[in-house]
Amino acid sequence: MNYTILVMGPAYGTQSSSCAYQFCHSLIDNTLHHIKSIFFYADGTLNANDFVNPANDEFAIVTAWQQFSETYHIPLFVCIAAAQRRGVVNQSPHNNVGSLFQCVGLGELSDSIANSDRVIQF
Secondary structure (H helix, E strand, C coil), X not given: CEEEEEXXXXXXXXXXXXXXXXXXXXXXXXXXXXXXXXXXXXXXXXXXXXXXXXXXCCCCHHHHHHHHHHHHCCCEEEEHHHHHHCCCXXXXXXXXXXXCEEEECXXXXXXXXXXXXXXXXX
């Protein structure tokens, strides 16, 4: 079964991103499931902010998402319009988007949904 994961919660302050991350790991552990893409929208775009610097004893969710993407070759898409509204920009000299996050339009989300069996929103 193919999944599109939609993350709408910020990196910190709610459990949305953390729950999405754990859910993605659960899907990957089951060989019957495949994640088409992970799309960050609304406050979820804050997960792409590479300037987030949690305390040493906190889970670094921004880094974890990028490691997950690199390990399992799953694209991390960020809605560019929603990100810019929240100060997450991918233009020099103020680029603060993590290197493995791709800023895209909503068309990418539409395409992923069209090619998935399930969409799960966090």
